[in-house]
Structures are given as C-alpha cells and as structure tokens.
Amino acid sequence: MNKLPLLLIALASATTACAQQNTTAMKYAGLITAEDAKKHLSILASDAFEGRETGKPGAEKAANYIAGEFKKLGLQAPVNGSYFFNVPLTENALKVTAFTVNGKSFEYGTDFYLGGSFPDKSTSVTDIVFVGYGTDAEIGNTDLAGKVVLWINEDKPEAGATPNTSYRMSNARIKVVKNLQSKNPAIILAANPGIAAALARFGKSVASPKLTIKDEAAKPANTNAPVFNITATLADELVKSTGKTYADLKSASATAVAPAADIKNNVVINYATTRKDVKAVDVLGYMPGTDLKDEVLIFSAHYDHIGLNPDEKAKDKVNNGADDDGSGTTGILEIARAFSKAKKDGHGPRRSILFLGNVGEEKGLLGSEYYSDHPVFPLANTITDLNIDMIGRVGEEYIGKPDSANYVYPIGSAMLSKELHEIGENANNTYTKLKLDYKYDDPNDPNKFYYRSDHYNFAKHGVPIIFYFNGVHADYHQPGDEVSKINFPLLAKRAQLVFYTGWELANRDKRPVVDAVAGEGK
Template identity: 80%
Template structure:
C-alpha cells in the first residue's frame, strides 16, 4: 500500500508538472533509432561472439567492439588513456566427487547445486537434522554442531501475508541462513520445489565454474557451512527412514512449531575446488562536462552473457543474449551517440558522463562491484546511475496486453531519492509517455530484481539509481534470446526515455537529493 501511494502521488505530481518539450533535446533523442540499434545488436549478439561469457574470447570481442564505438564517438579513454578497466577475477571450479544418501547417488547439476566457494571437504555422517523453517523456536536447545541440516527454503506463512516460495533467497531467509550457520553445522541442505525446474532450465548457469573478484589482499577462507540447494526428490530420500515424505514434514512445520527431528540417514558429501586467474574488463567511455564537470552521471549496462551450451549435439549452442543484455548495451551506444552529436553541435552536458559497459554481471555483478570499489571517478561525485538490463522484448505480464509495446519496468528510482523518481516521471510524461510500471520496485519482491543487476553496486554505496527492465520471457537465459525476436522500435523508445532522463540529470542546476537509504 505504501508503494502504491507513492506511485499515485508521484505520478500525479509529474503529470501536473509536465513541461513543454525542448526541441533541442528532441532533436538528439531522435538520433536513437530502431535501425541503428539493429546494426549494433546484430553484431554484439551474433554467433561470432559466442554468447559473450566473461573470461572468454567472445566477451573480449564484445569489449573491443564497444571500445571502438566509444572511440568513433570521440569519447575519452579515462583509464590512464585506455577504455578498459581490468577486473581481476578468479575462477573457482567446484568438483563434487560424491553425494550419496543411504547409498543412493545424486548428481551435481541434476539434483542439487552449490553457490559460493568453500574449502575442500569430505563429509560423512549417519543422520540429518530436519530444522523446519529454521526458526529459533523450532531449534530450541538442539546442538547442531557438525550436523547436516535439512531446511525448508521458503518463507514461513504468516497470517495476512503472501509468503515467497521461490528458491531465491529473501532477506528474511538470508538472515535465517546466517543464524543456522552460526550453529556450526557441517552443511545446510536447502530444499525447494523450484530447484528441479531451475536446474532443468538454467543448469549450466548454476553449475559452471564460479568467478569471484581477486582481491589484492586474500580474503580468509569461507568457514561457514556450505548451503546446497536440493530438489524435493532428494529431500524425500533424506527423510525416508521416518516413513514420511518431505512435504508431510513441511506441512506439519507450516501448521505449528515442530521441534527439530533427527533422521537416521547415511550421507556422504565430498567436494573440492580448483582456482585459476581469469582476464576480464569493464569498458569505459567518458564525456567531460562544462561548468559542473566534477560531477558524473553514469549510464550502465552489462555486455556479458552466459556463453555456449556444453552439449555438442545441441541444435543451437550459442546463448546469444540479444535481450540480456545486448539490448541494454545497444541502448548505451545509442545514447552515447546522441550525446556525442549534441556536444559536437555545441550542446554538451554540464555534468560529465561515464558510459560504463560492465563485465561479469551474470557471474554475480562482478564488474560493477569492482568499479564501485575502485571507481575511476569518486562515487561521492557520482550523481546517479541509470542502468539498462533487458529493454528489447515484451515480458510475461505484458504479452497480449494493449500496452505491450509501450511500457518499461522502472526499479529503484525512489529508493534513495524521491527527487530522482520525479525527474524520471516528468521526463517520461513530457517526451515518451511509456507506461512506467513499478511492480518490481520493492526490495522485498520475491524476484529480487532490485538486487540482480549492476545498479545495485552503486545503490549500496548511496548513489541514486534507476533500473530499466522489460521483464523476463521464455527465452531468458536460453538460446532463443536472438536478434530476430527483438522489438527494435520499442528498444529505441525505451532508450530515448533513458536519454531524456539523463539529459535532465546532466544539465539541471542541482544533483538529485539523496533522502533514502539503500536496502541490503
């Protein structure tokens, strides 16, 4: 309700404050066209770039293409004369050599997966502790040291609320995991009915070697208990000795506070990790401003995707990533071209602008995390990040609707700055008249989109952001995410909205007031 009230209020404000169009701004926005966008995206999302996976030649090809375009536009190379900011990464290849329950073997990537990097370990136990939803009242005084825990990875239903049942961790479940890890168990087995489908669809993404930032000073090894995401079929095998199914135990835990249950199941889990260095770069193009040049506006998009499917017999091995996020990268190139032409004509921005192509977003927002920790321009002088991640398609919720070709999701615009939200609204009402949909504009949304793209690494440092997004579709992280399915007029119109918003931010007298706090 609070979000709805904010949306109604700010929308009404923007409508009443709608200004007349500035013909100069319109002139340069009109340089952002469907035809030009198609030229860029047809190259970036071609098979020749092999899905642009971080650390591969395909990603380097994409980085070189973006840098060459920045150079053509006359953008400055701000990293000691280079367009490339090295992002030092380490590849952590997990090998699970054994995962058995009662002598039955389960397979990594088919029955379970593990996120994060952990020290090598061999676990052999003869029982598992079912901890329900992992609340303090369920665990009580039970000693969990060295035990394997079976945990319901869902929000516990509460009266008057709709709990999230997604396998993606909510804020409350993240706290629960930390609480369970504080009890020093050997491992946590997080069961969720969505794991089987996720592994079937995204198996390569969740089981491929993990990339992490390589820090100048090595961080201590992760001594927390590993969290294995498991299917409910695996959970059924774990609880079989008590003569009940996992769903029956979950139902009982949902209905009342049920104490922990120790189940006599023989479990063996052996895993190890090998490490190697990986080369990757962010791509930066810089346009200095005039009288306010010490303040910087960022336009960002990630250029990496998920690469090739491993199956040699697959009909289409290349995950082209035309929408995710070739569309955002294309949008950035088009916006940069519009600003470059304006500057050439004597209408350069008052504030400086950084066009930022991030690497490693699909690996955990790594490129933007590295930039936020090693900024080329101080974050204190960075007024806003306008981040674009997927603006070329129609998402599930809009398929078949009258406004399917005239909307965009806006996320995070009021999280840190209500003024920024109003600026975005007014730019839209004055120029593009897209439907700005705030459905996902909530840090507690079960999809957690606010945390899942590069803007978040700026927001957590107090930089106001707007994240532009079209929603997911059937081809999300699939080989079918191809150029032929992109709605280029819609891509161009969404990019024009980002341009109009950025023009106002780059030229207004004052930077947006920060009056909010980033969600964690």
C-alpha cells in the same frame, strides 16, 4: 460535476507539458533510432561473439567492439588512456566428488547446486538434523555444530499472509541462513520444490565453474557452512527413514512448532575447488562536462552473457543474449551517440558522463562490484547510475496486452531519492509517454530484481539509481534470445526515455537529493 472546468484544466496542463519540452534534447533524442540500434545489436548478438561469456573470446570481442564505438564517438579513454578497466577474476571449478544418501548417488546440476566458494571438505555423517523453517522456536537448544542440517527454504506460512515460496531467498530467509550458520553446522541443505525446474532449465550452467573477484590481499577463508540447494526428490531420500515424505514434514512444520529432529542417514558429501585467473574488463567511455564537470552521471549496461550452450545435442549452440543484455548495451551506444553529437554541436552536458559497459554481470554482478569498490571517478561525485538491462523485448506479462509495445519496468528510482523518481516520471510524461510499471519496484519482490543487475552495486554505496527492464520472457537465458525477436522501435523508445532522464540529470542545477538509506528502500 461540471465538465467544462475540468476540460480547461486538462488543456492548460497539456499546454504546460508542451512548453516544458526542451527542443534541443528532442533533437538529439531523435538520433536514437531503431535502424541504428539494429546495426549494433546484429553484431553484438551474432554467433561470432559466442554468447559473450565473461573470460571467453566472445566477451573480449564485444569489449573491443564497444571500445571501438566509444573511440569513433570521440569519448575519452579514462583508464590511463585506455577504455579498458581490468577486473581481476578467478575461475573456481567446484567438483563434488561424492553426494550419496544411504549409498544412493545424486548429481550436481541435476539434484542440487552450491553457490559460492568454500574450502575443500569431506563430510560423512550417520544422521542429519531437520530444522523445519529454521525458526528459533524450531531450533531451540539443539546443537547444530558439525551437523548436516536439512532446512525448508520457504517463508513459514503466517495467518492472513501469502508466503513467498520461491527458491530465491527472501530477506527473511537470508536472516534465517545467517542464524543457522552462526551455529556452525557442517553443511546446510536447503530444500525447495522449485529447484527441480530451475535445474532442468539452467542445470548445465549452474554446474559450470564460477567466477569471483580475485583476492587483492589474503582474506580469511569462508568458514560459513555452505548452502546446498536441493530438490524435493533429494529431500525425500533424506527423510525416508522417518516413514514420511518431505512434503509431510513440511506440512507439519507449517501448522505447528515442531522441534528440530535427528533423522538417521548415511550421508557422504565431498567437494574440492580448483582455481585459475581469468582476464576480464569493464569498458569505460568518458565525456567531460562543463561547469559541473566534477560530478559524474553513469549510464551502465552489462555486455556479457552466458556463452555457448553446454548441451552437446542442441542444434543452437549459441546463447546470443540479444535482449539480455545486448539490448542494454546497444541502448548505451545509442545514448552515447546522441550526447556526443550534442557536444560536437556545442550542447555538451554540464556534468561529466561515464558510459560503463560492465563485464561479469551474469557471474554475480562482478564488473560493477569491482568498479564500485575501485571507482575511476569518486562515488561521492557520482550523482546517479541509470542502468539498462533488457529493453528489447515484450515480457511475458505484457504479451497480448494493449500496452505491450509501450511500457517499461523502472526499478529502484525512489529507493534512495524521491527527487530522482520525480525526474524519471517527468521525463516520461514530457517526452516518451511509456507506461511506467512499478510492479517490481520493491526490495521485497520475490523475483528480487532490485538486487539482480549492476545498479545494485551503486545503490549499496548510496548512489541513486534507476534500473530499466522489460521483464523476463520464454527465451530468458536460452538460445532463443536472438536478434530476430527484438522489437527495435520499442528498444529505441525505451533508450530515449533513459536519454531524456540523463539529459535532465546532466544539466540541472543540483544533483538529486539522497533522502533514504541504502538498502532500506522506499
């Protein structure tokens, strides 16, 4: 093949890319710096903010800091003259007063955990029903009403496919759970070998009180059977009377259709919940646009984290959350600074921009859920949410790789709008030239990252989104997630990519076309 024409094409492409650069956008992107980012993050992720747990003084300090910065930048306070958008929350303290199997006690946060809020219940049975992987063939005509059900919380193996065995439920398993709940069991015990490691790392926090959005009107109590996530060790105790281990039964279920079977046990499970109201706020800073001001672009990041370390013996008491998500919050402040300076210089955006600091993300995406259900600006007029959650570190999969300081994981950009995906790609190709790694850009990804940050509450309402993420690392949700480990030049470059993408979205003639159904993906 003749190399000369290829070289000429390459040179022409490079010239075109350079010609497409917007020098005005580049000027203000240059205001997003590692030095300025470090100033913000050193405050937000300091010990004084006590890990910014929702409903605690540290989160309130962070909210006040962000609001103060929005005011300095000249952003409008869009909530009846306030930067604070109240998110009514309730703290639900679940107390499992008994979980015994044949007289042997098991501990919440060590052997099992329960997510959600349920009516108080006392359950005592003399047998349980093992349903294998919970397929229709395994359940058959078995009556599950009022029973305690033991279920393998893994995808059932299929020939030619690698099953998802993570304790985080796949979409297929969510359907299995709904089917099981439709049969009105008393309790579902979901066994997975990964639960032990998860509880060893996060057990103290999963056993802590849970926050939920406060009911605005009386709602029917959740009558679905609660799903207890249990360790394989607890599952072994539950199947002990069969003379087999849980692993034996799982292996048999994986290779054949074993009908549901009763297993003799004396199981007692009692739990109750106490509730109290909690103060929490999203922080909103608003910049009105010009000729397209009725349309709104959102930049979002959650400012909350998981608070103080509950381990009394720990030397480091504060989960600082420098990367998660102090880095994203810092990115939002830097992007706001760039747009504010542009506006002061006469280069304000055509569309309006909302800078949204979400609370309660770590508690279940609560702040973004409440905002998206009660938007200050109509979601029909919201063109895109650019969400930043962890952009300050090198994720575990990039450590030691050539691109370790020049990549980001964009997630969800084409889930609802192929045009939005192209806009994000073009912004990167024209300016930042990061490696865009789409490994996790899949609603069926076992890690379920698409569903695990605030963008999802906009996506489920049909608002196109891009979620920017650096991947997890050894300090994820640990006290070691500190400012000293942040790569500030990389944080700034990733924030610049978000800025450039937002600049195009805020100023182009038409909003991105939505050409997919929310939740369906690409």
